[in-house]
Amino acid sequence: MKFSYKFSNLLGTIYRNGNLVFTPDGNSVISPVGNRITVYDLKNNKSRTLSLESRYNYTNLALSPDGSLLIAVNETGEAQLISMVSCTVIHRHKFQMGVQCICFSPNGAFFAVAVQNVVLIFCAPGEITGEYNPFVLRRKFLGGYDDVTWLDWSSDSRLLAIGCRDSSTKIVAINYTKNFRTYNLSGHTDAIVACFFEANSLHLNTISRNGQLCLWECSLAPSDLEDAERPKFAPPQRKREKKEVSDNESEDDVENVVEKDALKEESSKEAEDVNHIKNEEETQGHPFFYKKITRHYLADEPRKEQRDVQLTAANYNTRTKILVVAFSSGAFYLYELPDVNMIHSLSISDYPISAALFNCTGDWVALASREIGQLLVWEWQSEQYIMKQQGHSSEMTCIAYSSDGQFIATGGEDSKVKLWNTQSSFCFVTFSEHTSGVTGIQFSRNKKFLVSSSLDGTVRAFDINRYRNFRTFTSPNPAQFSCVAVDYSGELVVAGGQDVFDIFLWSVKTGKLLEIISGHEGPVVSIAFSPVATSSTLVSGSWDKTVKIWNCLESNSEHETIDAVSDVTNVTFSPNGEEIAVATLSGNIIIFDIKSAGQVSAIEGRNDLSAGRLETDIITARKNAQANYFSTIEYSADGECILAAGKSANICIYHVREAILLKKFEITQNHSLDGLNDFISRKHLSEFGNMALVEEREELEGGRVAIRLPGVQRGDMSSRRFQQEVRVFSVKFSPTGQAFAAAGTEGLCIYALDKGVVFDPFDLSLEVTPKAVHESLKQQNYTKALVMSLKLNEPNLIALVLERVPYKDIELVCADLAPEFAQRLLQQLARHLQSTPHIEFYLQWSCCLLTKHGNQDGVFQHTGLLALHEVLSRKYEMLNKICDYNKYTLKVLLDRADKLKQENEGKTNATEEDSDEEMLLIRSKDNENGQSHFSDEEESDSGSEEDMV
Structure with a gap:
């Protein structure tokens, strides 16, 4: 079995916090999901999560106009410069404080960063500026007396x-200009939410949190x-002066001190320059001015339905002149400027909308809600959802793969069951x-x-086909069910009780309770049916x-009872149904x-989990690790390995027979x-103990507290705000063996085998080379070429x-293959069928291979057949949708073709009849006149025929 699993995708988490970004073509939207970034392809209906991650959650994103560079800033102020071509981090930059917003200029030469009430202008690396050093500071501005909330560039x-x-x-x-100075606009009574320049103009639109919209004319x-030359009173360039390094100071510390001194000196000189400019403007008069045209109150309509409604997000498309405003009530409105005519209004939920964004064409508007993790893209002209995705609002507790590995079902604490497509990564x-x-x-x-x-x-x-709940199974007395299982035939359903200690057995066809199985003296936490068709064995x-x-x-x-020595947390069957693996509270995995x-082997894995120390823990991480255990285990598709996870950020793969950790x-x-931390920083510790144990309440007594309720392991439904604890709730291997899924605090993480350039030959010899393969193809020795390529x-x-x-030679080549190469060829066919357009050609290969070698025992493994079945099912669904969509169009075209064919046949028959009648008339006239219209050759031929007769 191969273990080159790498992070492939993230499901179940759609949006966490921060702003949204559309790609330049407007067909994809980029969303921050915790400390990762997901790109949703709206045109192809797919999503992918970049493999890079940050140490903290992302809060701000900015994409360059050409779409090649992405700047992502997390909540601690660490910025990452990401190449969207290679999806790698090029450079990291640390700001002293958190960043409120970041924005690229339309020409791609600069990007502005707002840190508290200061705006920093950096040169963007690339061919436009000729500067390839990242984060080169160009200018610095002082915004206002409070934090900056929005940045917007003019079109030039x-x-x-x-x-x-x-x-x-x-x-x-x-740049310094002759007839332009810094200008302040005041007229709002609340914080500014957004401000937008008009296209090819200096006119401005500003929106505040209380719903006021002001239109300004320049x-x-x-x-x-x-543009003017740099004036004499402009701040000089920063100069670094080398200082003597003492024994206790390093060169980096001295450079930081020099930079801080230079920044202080520069800020003081800029303040003098601003005063100089103000004095000059007072004496000469300001060269330009802004005039407020009108003011509108956009929050009147939402406030009629609900009081204390605030405007939370806004965006403006300069091409279509459409403004979207979103409110804390979950409603959003579309207005046409400058007349401020309302075009559309819709309420998507009862929770505040955190982000709103138009794409470049202005046809689609993306809306996101942080409270419920929802992201939708709305086409306002046709009033249709282009995409509407929402993850679990609370923790994801259990997952399950379908038999072909195409779907994943997830269940959460929010009482919802969701189905995800592993290829598109969307919930359907x-x-x-x-x-x-x-x-x-x-x-x-x-x-x-x-x-x-x-x-x-x-x-x-x-x-799954009709998307409905067709059976509901209940117990005679109310009971809480902690686990469920279905037998191989799909006719029996069994569930274990958490508070009654019994096992309940139902029939799927009738929905009746068949039996109540008693015997346990504690909560039944895990049950599993045998995966063998001829067995009805149940393990609990x-x-x-x-x-x-x-x-x-x-x-x-x-029944037969096995003593597990410690509390059982999970049980699972091996694929052949001959063994079971049991995870216990002692941190061991026992194979029976x-x-x-009888016990076959035992795995001691407590030390492999390596749990960290919580902020409110009063014991060390080393002491905390002694209570670790595996809460979920799963056999691999071939039965050689076990996947295990628990209350930790680690997922372990063990070899069953050797009982060793593989990865x-x-x-x-x-x-x-x-x-995640093994140690608590000493700045959080005082002489009275850990400061994290102190309750930090809001102004009103009884407000939100930063400490979780005591004894709550997961799913704290109170109004408390605290850090979620990292944990893996469930792990499952894909039936194809090509991937596994882990449901944790971050969401549903998919790990797949690395399909990169890996040289992994089989039965290799010196004469097997790519050159020899091409020579065999030239000689039309196809079997030899195929064997060498395998x-x-x-x-x-x-x-x-x-x-x-x-x-025509496919069947003959398949018959000549040895059994050890048939399985490898089947896996390659399943891989190539995913992307090839020659579907019928590869289906012929698959049919011939299965026909020739399918009757032999042990030739094809279960994983290879499942991989082929998964690909064929996906191709069938894709082609089925296309055919259903074009079914009536094809029918109309075929009917039209039949009608045209009939009309053409009727015309040809009519012309043939007319020509025959004309020939008869000509011959009758010739007979009357005694003339012949045949040529000499025809006469000679007819004469020869008469002679022959």
Whole structure:
């Protein structure tokens, strides 16, 4: 088995915090999801999460106009310069404080960063500026008396509008101009939310938090701005002076001190320059002015429905002159400027809208809500959703793969069940019938339905094709169900109780309760059916430190008990159904034989979890690690390895027979979550103890507290704000063996095998080379070429050989292959079918290969067949949608073609009849006149024929 698993994608987390960014073509939207970045392709209906991550959650994003550079800033002020071509971090820059907003200029030469009430202008690296050093400071401006809330550039990239929290707006020039000075706009009574320049103009629109919209008209046109030489009183360039380095100081410390001194000196000189400019303007008069045209109150309509509604987000498209404003009530409105006519209004939820953004064409508007993690893209002209995605509003507790690995079902504490497509990474259906947290979920073997258990006392079966809840299973007495399982045939459903210690068995067809199985003396936390079709064995694990093996076809509740020494947290079957793995509270994983009930091996994995220390812990991380245990385990597709995780950021892969750790994965490096640090910083410790244990309440007594409720492990439903604890709730291997999924605090992380350039040959010898493969193809020795390419195990070379084989020779080549190469060829066919347009050609390969070698035992592994089945199912669904969409169009075209064919046949028949009638008339006339119209050759031929007769 290969272990080159790498992070592939992130599902279940759509939007966390920060602003949204559209790509220059307007077909993709970039969203920050915690400490990662996800790109949603709206045109192809796919999403991908970049493999890079930050140490803290992202709060601000800015994309260059050409779409090649992305600047992402986290909540601690660390900025990353990311190349969108290679999806790697080029440079990191640390700001002293958190960044409020960041924005690129339209020409791509500069980008502005707002840090508190200071705006820094940097030169963007690239060919436009000729500067390839990142974060080169060009100028610095003082915004207002409070933090900066918005930045917007003019269309010619020469002016910058700065909106502040002190309800003022400041307009500054990047270059020194003769007839332009810094200008302050005041007229709002609340904090500025957004301000926008008009296209090819200096006119400005400003919006405040209380819903006031002011339209400003400038007396100057962009062409009237004239650049001037740097005046004598301009701040000089920064000069670094070397100081003597003492024994206790390093060179970096001295450079930092010099930079701070230079910045102080520069700021003092800039203040003098500003005073000089003000005095000069007072004597000579300001060269330009802004005039307020009108003021509108946009919050009147939302406030009629709900009081204390505030404007939370706004955006303006200069091309279409459409303004979108979003409110804390979950409603957004579209207005047409400058007349401020309302075009559209819609309410998407009851929670505040955190971000709103138009794409470049102005047809789509993206809206995001931080409270519920929702992101939608709305086409306002047709009033349709281009994309509407929402993750679980609370923690994700359980996951399950479908039998072909195409779908993933997730259940959460928010009582919802969601289905995700592993290829598009989108959620396509949400079931909300449960009224409490979902504790277990599993697909049926035929992929027609799935079942889920919940703390609301019900087990529900959902139809995947019709998207409905068609069965609800309940117990005679109310009980909370903690786990659920479906047998191989899909006819029996079993669930374990959390408060009644019993196991309940139902029939899927009738929905009736067949049996109540008793025997456990503690909560039943995990149950599993045997994956073998001929067996009905059921295994259950409980907190009573036992594992029981049941036979569901017998009604006398006979069972065999295995002592697990410690409380059982999870049980799972091996793929062949001969062994079970049991995770216990002692941190061990014990392997038992299902027939003899004897222990096969044991894995001690407590030290591999390495849990950190919480901020409110009063014990060390080393002492805390002694209580770690695995809460979820899963066998690999071949049964050789076990995937295990628990209350930690680590996921471990163990070898079953050798009982050794093969590889360890860390799902996140996000220090915004709690439990990643091994030590607590001494600045948080005082003589009275840990300062994190002090309750920090708001102004009103009884407000939100930064400390979690005591004893709450997960799903704190109170109004407290605290750091979430990093944890992995469930892990599952894909049935194809090509990936595994882990549901944690960050979301649903998908790890797939690295498909990069890896040289992994099979049965290689000296004469097997790519040159020899090409020579065999020239000699039309296709079997030899295919075998050598499979030995080299290079996908591109194998695809070349497969497509060079003639269509008629495919069956003969498959018959000549040895069994050890048939399995490898099947895996390659499944891989190439994902992206090739030659579907029928590769289907012929698959059919011939399965026909020739499918009757032999042990030739094809379960993973290879599942991978091929997954690809074929996906291709069938894709082509089925296309055919259904064009079905009536094709029918009309075929009917039209039949009509045209009939009309053409009728015309040809009519012309033939007319020509025959004409010939008869001509011959009759010739006979009457005694003349012949035949040529001499025809006469000679006819004469010869008469002679022959």
